[in-house]
Amino acid sequence: MAGEGLLLVSACGNTRELISNAPATAPSVLSVGGVIIPKDGKAEHALPYPNSRGVTFENKWTPEILAPAANIVLPTPFQSREEFLNHFTASSDSLPWGYARTEGTSFAAPMILGAAACIWEARPNWSSRQVKSALLATSRASLPIWNELQAGVVDVYAAVNFDHGIEQIQGEGAYACWQRWKRKGLADRLRALQSDDTDKVMKSLLSFYSDASLIELKQPLYKWLQHPDEKVRCVSALLLSEHPEWYTTELVREVLRDPSPHVRMAGVYAIQRHPEWWGEITEELVPLLGDPSLDIRYWAVRLAANINDPLFVRPLIAGLAEEANHQRASTFGERCGALERITGVQFPPVPEWREGQGTYSERSTEARLSMTRRWKNWLKTQGDQHK
Structure with a gap:
């Protein structure tokens, strides 16, 4: 769509421990993060919104631009006085009836x-x-107080008056590059896999996505699982997952032990797609529930919920305190969801969630710590069942 002249915009997500949500990570999409509107309305006093941030597989930093994402006043159709009073800020605010403060990069x-x-x-x-x-060129330069987001706040007036001058020709986009390589002959693409040029190998490998099984690919993929470049190993692992008849569980274990988070994530993706492996690979997933990469940890926890094996209960509970203390809202929530699915037990947040209270507020942190204590106490009552 970007190639057809459309401007694609996506919120980068509201959880600071993850790199981004899927649409915002795409190379052609303009990813949007946020700042918190201060009481005095001055940009220099704005604080960074706790949105997702990080470098994608294609080396794109997200977010690329910022807009207000908290302290946003919008019409809010309260259906009753009780609903109004239950909102975290509306009942104590000075806004007219039917308005309330909200937040999220979905508004930015x-x-x-x-x-x-x-x-x-x-x-x-x-x-x-x-x-x-x-x-992007006219967004207000990052101030020290929101420098962690490595982006600037939108400035419409400056953008309208921006002088492109002699616009530099941008490099080939990822999708256009993929299309160009797809048009090459099979022999040329296979020959490129033998090159010493890592970039050429990557482009050739990526061109084989969506192809039918090609037996000529089998040996090159096995070879490139040992390539010194982590991205070549990652793409090789992903391509092998398209051909499960070539992918042994021992190879999956090797991928999950790779030092690169890109490659380990490829392993998690492959297992997610192939339930027939779950019974053999369950124990190898346990370390990933505490992986140093929080993105891998998040998806490994989601995978554990789908596998639904009691083996995961103890390590899932063991990680709750760390997630709560570091305010990792996404991974904490996924751990609780996985535990509920596996055990059938549910502990509602105390204090209860109220609309508008904020994901990273003291109230939310208090609720997570309370849930952590209750899960740990529950585990003590289970005896040897979840050892």
């Missing part, structure tokens, strides 16, 4: 989309690439 992203629409209205001859480059 539409602001960027609206900003782009304003720019296009003022500059109807600009391409989507020009609108995007104007937004």
Whole structure:
């Protein structure tokens, strides 16, 4: 779609321990993070919103641009006085009836989309690439207080008046590169796999996605699982998952032990796609529940919930305190969800969740620590059942 002239915008997500949600990580998508609107409304006093952030597989940093993501006042159709009083901020705020404060990068992203629409209205001859480059080039430079997001706040006026000058020709996009390599002959692509040029090997490997099983690929993929470049190993592991008849459980174990988080994530992805392996690979997943990469940890916990094996109960509970103390909302929530699915036991948050209280508020942290204590106490009552 980006190749057809559309400007693609996506929120990067609201959990600071993860790199991003899937749409925002795509190379052609403009990823949007947020800042918290201060009481005095001055940008220099804005704090960073705890949104997702990090470097993607294609070396793209997300978020690329920022907009207000907290202290946003919007119409809120309360259905009753009770619903109004139960909102975390509305009942103590000075806003008119029917309005309340909300938060999330899901609100920041539409602001960027609206900003782009304003720019296009003022500059109807600009391409989507020009609108995007104007937004990024004129965003207000990161101040020290939100420097961790490595992005600037949108400035519509500056973007409308941006002078592109002699615009530099951008490099080939990931999708266009994939299409170009797909058009090459099979012999050329297989020959490229033998190259000493890592970039050429990567492009050739990626071109085989969506192909039918090609027996000519089998040996090169086995070879490149040992390649010194982590991304070549990652793509090789992903391609092997397309051909489970070539992928032994021993190879899966090797992938899960790889020092690169990219490669280990490829292993988690492969296991997720092939339930026929679950019975043989369960024990190898246990260390991933505490993996140093929080993205791997998150997806490993989700996979544990799907596998639904009591073996996971103790390590899932063992990690709750760390997640709660470090305010890792996503991984904590997934651990609780996995435990509920495996055990059939549920502990509601205390204090209970109230709309508008904030994912990283003191109240939310208190609730997570309370749930951690209750899960640990429950485990003590189980005797040897979950050892």
